[in-house]
Amino acid sequence: MTPAIRFFALVLIAAFSIAPLTAADVAAPVDPPPSFFIHAGALGVFPGPNAQATGGGIFPISNIAIRPNYTVGLDAGYFITPNFALALSVGVPPLAHLKATGLQGALPGYYPGSNLLGSVRYGPAIALIQYHLTQFGNIQPYAGVGVGYLLNFGNISDGILTNFSEDQNFAFVLQGGIDVMLSPNWGVYVDAKRVFLNTNAQGFASAPGLPGRIPVRSQISLDAWLASTGVTFKF
Numbered sequence: 001m002t003p004a005i006r007f008f009a010l011v012l013i014a015a016f017s018i019a020p021l022t023a024a025d026v027a028a029p030v031d032p033p034p035s036f037f038i039h040a041g042a043l044g045v046f047p048g049p050n051a052q053a054t055g056g057g058i059f060p061i062s063n064i065a066i067r068p069n070y071t072v073g074l075d076a077g078y079f080i081t082p083n084f085a086l087a088l089s090v091g092v093p094p095l096a097h098l099k100a101t102g103l104q105g106a107l108p109g110y111y112p113g114s115n116l117l118g119s120v121r122y123g124p125a126i127a128l129i130q131y132h133l134t135q136f137g138n139i140q141p142y143a144g145v146g147v148g149y150l151l152n153f154g155n156i157s158d159g160i161l162t163n164f165s166e167d168q169n170f171a172f173v174l175q176g177g178i179d180v181m182l183s184p185n186w187g188v189y190v191d192a193k194r195v196f197l198n199t200n201a202q203g204f205a206s207a208p209g210l211p212g213r214i215p216v217r218s219q220i221s222l223d224a225w226l227a228s229t230g231v232t233f234k235f
Helices: 003-027
Strands: 036-047 050-053 063-066 069-079 084-091 095-101 116-132 139-156 161-166 170-181 186-205 214-221 224-234
Touching: 036 084, 036 186, 069 116, 069 224, 084 139, 116 161, 116 170, 116 186, 139 161, 139 186, 170 224
Parallel strands: none
Antiparallel strands: 036 069, 036 224, 050 214, 063 095, 069 084, 084 116, 095 116, 116 139, 139 170, 161 186, 170 186, 186 214, 186 224
């Protein structure tokens, strides 16, 4: 047998030996990690407001109560690595009703039950950097940190304050959540965000026996929990 024939024989033997492994590899490809994700679902906003008097008014708000708001939330993100992602979180702006507490009897002619200061339609836009844990299979926890901005979409002076307004401002945000993937692309999620926000609320109060309008201004700490759950899609 010539060297050339021996060479070709060895090549054929090697090819037939490698072929089964190559076919197996082609039959079971490894899915690439996702590049994008979307969260869409129900969003609850649970403020823990606290107010204190600040400059610009002779009549301070002692404290403010805001009932929880419920709306629809959306998160969209891009994986810059298989574990790190950049995300933007928004929601359909809800309507918040700000009520004064400890205000009874502070104004002449003020009567119980009329402690609604005013209403505002608002919505925070939040930018986050997240770390996703992928070593647990379909259970994929994540944590994030970022900055938010409170957007004011319109004031409704329907309370004891006229020209009621709430200032827009930045907030610091912490996040934690978990994706439960039901398929490589679809799943469900649970998410919680803690928003640390300080802003100002102001307006003018008037009541029988008062000359003109009294300016009211307070600094408000609107540290809130944002809780959401819904459907996640990764692609």
